Amino acid sequence: MKIRVKRCLLAALALLFCLAACGPGSSLPVPDRDADPVAEEPVSLSCYINHPWYVAGSFQGVIPEEITRQTGVTLDVTVATDNAQLGVMIATQSLPDLIYSSSMLDRLSHADVSLCYDDLLREYDVDWLIGSDLRSNALTFSSDGRLYTVLNHYSGTADWQDVPGSPMTGSLLIRQDILDALGNPTIRTLEDLKAVYGMVRQAYPDLIPLVYDGEHRFNVFLNWFGLGTAEFVEQEDGGYRMLYRDSRYYEMLKYLNGLYREGYLQADNFVSEESMTVVPYRTGNAFSYSGCTQNSNVSMNAYLQELDEGYHSVELFPLEGARYIVSDIGWSGSFITTQNSDPETSIRFIAWMFTPEAQTLTQWGREGIDYTLGTDGVPVFSEDLLDSVARNSFAREYNPWFYFGGSAIVEAMGRYAVLNTEDYEQTYDAIRENYENYPWVVAALPTAGQPEKEIYDKIMSNYVTYETKTILSVADEEFEENYRSFMDHLEKSGVLQLEEFMTKSIKERKPQYLESAENTK
């Protein structure tokens, strides 16, 4: 009986209680091609891409999936709506895990905004030996001498000697089919070009003769005027003058003003959204498009041929006197912000991005599946990939936009591989022959905290306005007045002081690069 009572009590208590009751690892995974992609939950990092024109709005597609498979990282991407947005984010400390930017590098290279690469590499024992040029380039923007980023796509002049592609520089796309219709007039000089625009206007009054890309604007004309795009130009006395004060720049403005006044260039283009400038050309409403060599003419042709199979776009062969002078110390850098949720994964991810296999994966796709290497090192893409390029779905399906540690040469070779060699070989050879990179110019720019930096920023933030007003002048007098106003503005802003600073600074930095280039040989 006692046992029974105890059992009943226990059962009752159990029932009572029952009824009463009714009331990611931080380390980056080791890349393993055979591994199950979903074996481990990917680490998601928020990433702000400070390029309003950026095509990739999400981390999806063949290449991002492969990146995730190899690194265990996926990106939550936000693309800038404009160039001012990042400044607001920094001011309000509303920072994502990663920022990928080619502008405001000095503001981003600050301990309040970003984490130091060297500290992270040391703390997490990441095996990444950053080359001296890459380090030097990035330190250009650092006010405290610490490394906050590494810029991608850096290449010296000599690097391009044996590369079949073209370095990124201003370029003009034109409609070959229209040229053909016009009798294929020769375009060797700027005047030839202007004459052709006239012919186009006459033959195709609804066609805009020239539209320009908001990013690269009139770089191709700067090249054709023999000026190049380096912001400071060496003078005969050895000093440096700002590009806008060079006489060739004046000539270029004059030329562009002439195009505008002839109606070859529309005022609308000057207010156009960066991502929308290409629309008239892509939709067959423009004859030429001022962009850069990296603007894939393949996709442009795909758009055009969707409209009419007879439409055909080509890159114009360099005009006489063209010089492709750039000052390039790299393009964009990835910053690991102070609000990063997983610094170890982030630094490992970025370090991986700079590996050769990552550079080819992010820009060419998967080796053996999407491409194989040809004898000259140029990728031979698969039919599927080429088909996607032809269908203009390559960007959407493969999404080759996350080349955070990309190489300009790898990119150029990849782009070259999908081109019709006959159409581009001579053009690109001519560009390379006249291509010179003066990285010391950008490297010598003043950094945050220096008074010349404020002068530089002020000029750079306003020059477009003055340039626009000058180009859109409706009469010679107005043009001269606007140009003088432009120059006055430069002088009032302190351009002379800036030029003096740059002359001195370049003389300090230039030997380093020359020495490095010599050592590379």
Add this chain to the structure above:
Amino acid sequence: MKPLKLFFQRIKKQSGSLQMPRRFLLYYLLLIFLPMLIFFAWYSRGLVRERQNEQRYEYQLMLDHSAEFFSSFLQQSNFVYDTLQSNTALLNMMENNLYSVSEEVVTYQTQIKPTISSILSANSVIDEIFIYRHVPSQTLNNANMIYYVQAIGDFTYPGHILEALETAGSSYDYLALDETEVRRKDMDSFSPELILFYNIYGRDYSKVIGVLEVQLDLNHILRALDFVSGKNMLYMRYGDLYYPISFDGKQHFYSPDSQPQPDIPVSAKSGAQILTAKVKNTDLELYASFDLEVTNWQQILNYIAISFSILLLPTILFCVIIYRYAARLMRFSRHIRHSGKNGLTSYEVAARTDEIGTVIREYNQMIDSLRHAEQLKNDANYYALSSQINPHFIFNTLENVRMRIELEKYTEASDMLFVLSRFFRYNISLRRESTLLDELTHIQNYLQIYHYRQNKSICFTVDIPEHFVNFRCPFCILQPIVENSMRHGKKMEEVLWIAVSVSEAGELVYVDIFDDGKGMSGDDVKKLNERLNQPPSEEISTGGSVGLANVNERLKYFYGERGGLTFIKEPNGLTCRAAFVCTNFETAGKGEAKK
């Protein structure tokens, strides 16, 4: 009524036959447990109603809050309108007040576009802003180029919007769920839009110079709602249609696959509810169609289950306590039932002071009283029985003495009187107990008196082991047997032989009284023995063989069932065997009585 009455009578009858613990349990279940459950069910019904009201209030509160939150997003479009309406540069450009193309371009670049860009940057809910100017620009008229500012001719939305703006007021909201309805840069990331249109007035507010379009990302707003749908459904009513809002467990969103419905499907469940909250300053209304978390009966059953579990423990404790008391009563009851067969005996248990202990104690005292009374009664019978013997014998013997005196046989008369006096001395001593020797001596005196009275010879032999000489036995127990032998066994003119022998078998001591008289047939012996084994009867007591019946009864009284008389047919006579128990007969009598 009658069947009900019969039913209750049947229950009463059946419950009457139940054991006391079961009856207690039944009463507990019927009178306490069941009423408590019914009470809890009734009480929980009230709780359920209260809970449902709370739920409804909570949902309504959430829905109101969501509508307010929704409305707060719409305020951002008002902010956009206020900002742009107060942008003089924009108004100048739209009124074509700028004196040159470059001025217009620069104004747009420096004062209009940055404003629009900053609005778009700062307000993630705002997807696109477009301005439609009534007076087209003379220079900036490429819709693809000057993206944010369009000519009114490029207004692609239904015409009734412009009509409404002209007549009804300064703002109008429009729900665009199809990507073909809206203009935007990136169609790949299209999200359903709630578009608000505003009239833009000139600087002096004298005329409308354009229309502002603000596209709000509907899913961005919906994702921010803190309404928790769960199993419920949230709808957005716009116009005459209800748009179901999907919920992925964390956030709400409008799925393009969701088809708008003319009515909200209401669940057939009893707990289905529809709540509504209007989004201020729009034609939008939020509807929540939801089932209460639990229906009435589910909740009530839950409460009953909880109540049952709460009552279960005290019920078990109650059962245990009842059983402990009832078990004592049941054991006592069982003892009394057995006492009916074996005679009343005391109930020996550990003494307790509670009511049951008191009853048992009183019962034991009552048993003791009854036994004492019975003892007294037995004693009285004994004395009465003893006295039944005396009158026969005394009368006959005295008559013989008188006759001898008449015949002047004074010596014989004297001897007879002497023997008679010894006989009576023993007989009237009325002791409770005696010894075999005294009993045999008493028999001898009796036989001698008989010899004097009948003037006949009787051969009397005794065979008794020496250790049984002082064997204690009831008083005057053997003489009636001898008397009976003489009465029924004596043959005419022959000497009667009476032999007394004593033997033992275990605890029993047999005293055999043999006579070689007429004896009895086997059947008669059998019948006589059967009669002796029957309970005492009036016939035995008053009819013939009174002495034997008396002896038998006394033996059984003192020694229990093992004692008594048995007749044995012998080849030359009859033996009457008296069985004694070889212990103190007083103690033995009590011991046997217990059994």
